[in-house]
Amino acid sequence: MTGPVLKVEGLTKTFGGLVAVDHVDFTLPGGGLHAIIGPNGAGKTTFFNLISGFLPATAGRALFLGQDIIGKRPHEISRLGIARTLQIKSVFNGLSVYDNVWIAAKGQSTFLNPFRAASSYTEVASEAAALLDEVGLADRRDEIAGNLSYGDVALLEIAIALATKPKLLLLDEPVSGMSPGETERTVEIIKNCSKRLDVILIEHDMEVVFGAADVITVMNQGAILCEGPPNAIAKDPSVQEAYLGVPEDEEAADA
Amino acid sequence: MGMFGKLEPMQALGLLGALFFLTAPYALPLVVPDFWINITAEILIWSLFAASVNLLLGYTGLLSFGQALYFGMGAYGVSLSIEFWHFSFWPAAAVGVAVAMLSAVVTGVFAARLTWHYFAIITVVFSLIFFFVAVGWKDVTGGDDGMPFTLPPVLKIGGFELTLLDRTFQYYFILAVVASCFALMHRLLQSPLGKAFVAVRENAARASLVGYNPYMVRLVSFVFAGFFAGVSGVLFALFSRYASAHFLFWTVSGEGVVWAIVGGAGTLFGPVLGAAFLIIVREELSVYWEHYLLVVGVIVILCVAYAPAGIMGLLRKGIDRYRRRPAAAVEKKSADAPADGNRKEARR
Secondary structure, three states: OOOOOEEEEEEEEEEOOEEEEEEEEEEEOOOOEEEEEOOOOOOHHHHHHHHOOOOOOOEEEEEEOOEEOOOOOHHHHHHHOEEEOOOOOOOOOOOEHHHHHHHHHHOOOOOOOOOOOHHHOHHHHHHHHHHHHHHOOHHHOOOEHHHOOHHHHHHHHHHHHHHOOOOEEEEEOOOOOOOHHHHHHHHHHHHHHHHHOEEEEEOOOHHHHHHHOOEEEEEEOOEEEEEEOHHHHHHOHHHHHHHHOOOHHHHHHHO | OHHHHOOOHHHHHHHHHHHHHHHHHHHHHHHOOOHHHHHHHHHHHHHHHHHHHHHHHHHHOOOOOOHHHHHHHHHHHHHHHHHOOOOOHHHHHHHHHHHHHHHHHHHHHHHOOOOHHHHHHHHHHHHHHHHHHHHHOHHHHOHHHOEEOOOOOOEEEOOEEEOOOOHHHHHHHHHHHHHHHHHHHHHHHHOHHHHHHHHHHHOHHHHHHOOOOHHHHHHHHHHHHHHHHHHHHHHHHHHHOEEOHHHHOHHHHHHHHHHHHHHOOOOOOHHHHHHHHHHHHHHHHOOOOOOOHHHHHHHHHHHHHHOOOHHHHHHHHHHHHHHHOOOOOOOOOOOOOOOOOOHHHHHO
16 A cells, blocks of 8 residues: 555634644654644644544545545544544443453444354454553453553553554553653553554653654644654754743844 | 352342242242232333333433333234234234334434433433323324223134233243343343443443444444333233323333332343332332332432442342451452442453
């Protein structure tokens, strides 16, 4: 297959008078870990919401492997091969860790047989078990998801997303609220994922972003400010400006 | 004792319950007047009706105040086919169930788009619409007076005839149908579809992000619930030999909700316990006091406030407490899971 994994053209979302995402053009050529950073309110999560079908776009389109996904609903987009985690961690709280992943792995089936026991799907069961191994939650499999620590919930959510066998994984602040140890482990898991599928990562932890990402896109006020490899982004004055503001004397000089 | 020793306490209780229902027509007359056989049959029918509420409320997370609609459709489906079209027993029963499911599809297309109180309101509105139609359309439905019909035989081979007029056969017929429906529901809940119901109840947004269409899942669950309510309506019409507009009234739906909640929503047999308990309360109390519903009201309030997992939850808690005292070391663990039907899965 040629062509980019994701090609976004003129994607726009307005809430009343507020332009949350402003004519964004974005291309994900595929291969590697792509990070999106930007100050609060830059439109990063709204961008995710648009390409995962959570919000209808005001204008523009987004081609995933050549197919326009704008206007499709979340479950349709999931079945095309995009999985995501949410900024506010979202799992099936009342169910066991294992069932969380099992349900996600089974979610891609077109037919849910009401007369066959769920436990008889050995393939789904081994997929779920393997994913719990991968994220290190194997010994927590019978625990109720709602009783897990915050970091473990985030890992479970990643396992849930991976269980849908995505081609593209969208991670929204996966390490927020994690201890340094948990962060290190999670970054390792994300890096491993990015070897077999495309990952877009929204993250505020700059150490994580600059350590792990191959390409970084910076958003500010709904638009893309710049894009490039980590070392180029780190030196870019417009990025520092977006994060830290314009020094007062320069502002005066501009006026 | 040795036989019970190997069983989990809940399984032992279930076995006792099964034993009771299997022997009721012979065992009950030894201790109580004969009419308790019919009350037990009625408990079975209403258990199935409450189970229909429970499928939506306890597993899919939808509070339906309109299950009486499908109950009434089942009842009218069977009685009209017998009275007007002179169908024999089984085709008439099939018509009743089919009509109930069809009306669940038609109303579900709209209702399944909604959740929470909006869903509760639209289900009650649908059932009220059909109730007023049934009350008004006296020529066909008999309105409030109801429409009696003559029971056709269940089976007739030459001179041999099986009919529900035989009280013992009627009891076992109802038991067989209700038990099959509960077996079907158990199957359903253990299936991938059953898991999808629970996933949508737990977190519809997350379910949609992993590929489930929450609307379709809710609709399918709604139609299955319509099926169970329809079967119970068919049984009740056959049992009482008539159908009435009152079967569709919202108080019938409300009773189903109350039985499911008091028994324990989200557990397979909770509705049986709820229906049994409150019907026995009704039978015993209504003789002495016409305002016995006040007592039922108090029971419901206490249950919702102090035992949200219902009688089933209280039983489990009691057993857990009893077991923890001796031989706690043998038990792998007794996680305090949220009290609902997912415990079993959680233990796996």
